[in-house]
Amino acid sequence: MLKKDIQIAVEKGVMLPLMEEFYTIQGEGYHTGTAAYFIRVGGCDVGCHWCDVKESWNADLHPPTQIEAIVDNAAKYAKTIVITGGEPLTWDMGPLTAGLKEKGLKIHIETSGAYPLTGIWDWICLSPKKTKLPVDEVYNKAQELKVIIYNKHDFIFAEEQAAKVNKDAILFLQPEWSKKEEMTPLIVDYVMNNPKWRVSLQTHKYLNIP
Ligand SMILES: C[S@@+](CC[C@H](N)C(=O)[O-])C[C@H]1O[C@@H](n2cnc3c(N)ncnc32)[C@H](O)[C@@H]1O
Numbered sequence: 001m002l003k004k005d006i007q008i009a010v011e012k013g014v015m016l017p018l019m020e021e022f023y024t025i026q027g028e029g030y031h032t033g034t035a036a037y038f039i040r041v042g043g044c045d046v047g048c049h050w051c052d053v054k055e056s057w058n059a060d061l062h063p064p065t066q067i068e069a070i071v072d073n074a075a076k077y078a079k080t081i082v083i084t085g086g087e088p089l090t091w092d093m094g095p096l097t098a099g100l101k102e103k104g105l106k107i108h109i110e111t112s113g114a115y116p117l118t119g120i121w122d123w124i125c126l127s128p129k130k131t132k133l134p135v136d137e138v139y140n141k142a143q144e145l146k147v148i149i150y151n152k153h154d155f156i157f158a159e160e161q162a163a164k165v166n167k168d169a170i171l172f173l174q175p176e177w178s179k180k181e182e183m184t185p186l187i188v189d190y191v192m193n194n195p196k197w198r199v200s201l202q203t204h205k206y207l208n209i210p
């Protein structure tokens with residue numbers, strides 16, 4: 001394909017910069033412990049200094065891939081597909097999610113919510129970031145709010161975000177991985193004192209799986 005045609009296809013969401021795909025156990029949040037096929041789409045400009053997949057940021061490093069190929073492959077592995085990144089909402093998620101829905105799959109997204117919501121989702125995990133706050137539609141539609149705790153101020157940020165999300169969203173606090181020894185005990189105390197919150201750990205990292 002010509003470079004220009006690839007660019008147009010990516011703009012329409014019929015091709016996406018694909019970083020990696022893997023069948024694993026959802027390690028975080030509400031669906032922790034359940035099998036899912038992960039599709040990691042490249043491209044993110046939110047800029048979290050502690051991001052654990054900085055290799056995903058530059059979309060140009062990840063091959064533009066036809067969504068039919070992504071869908072056909074994913075359908076072989078699992079009934080639940082998690083779209084993550086990078087920031088998936090950088091791109092139009094309409095065509096990819098429509099293709100996965102045609103196969104009868106459940107589709108989950110991991111998102112910062114920084115860009116307008118595209119695509120059809122069975123489950124939206126919103127993990128808001130101070131550097132680029134979520135758009136209203138994602139606050140309104142998220143099933144899950146997962147705030148990363150890197151320092152004590154993040155508890156204040158978490159409450160601000162909880163006030164903005166819809167009332168049915170399930171609330172999680174997750175320690176930032178490099179600060180987990182310091183922050184996990186504070187999260188445990190916080191959840192006991194504020195039981196509307198739940199603890200989320202990156203259990204896949206403890207299990208040494210992707
Ligand atoms: C890598 S992000 C990709 C999806 C999307 N850009 C987002 O931030 O939600 C996937 C999840 O990992 C979380 N995360 C990233 N780096 C982390 C770290 N160092 N410690 C704990 N959680 C982290 C994010 O907050 C998000 O919930």
Ligand SMILES: Nc1nc2[nH]cc(C(=O)O)c2c(=O)[nH]1
Pocket residue numbers: 024025026027028084085110204209210
């Ligand atoms: N096992 C596993 N669970 C995850 N939940 C969210 C992840 C992500 O990077 O979006 C992730 C991941 O990278 N691996």
Ligand code: SF4
Pocket residue numbers: 044045046047048051052053054056085086087112129
């Ligand atoms: S929004 Fe997600 S992918 Fe982007 S830098 Fe932050 S944690 Fe990493």
Ligand SMILES: [Mg+2]
Pocket residue numbers: 052
């Ligand atoms: Mg991850």
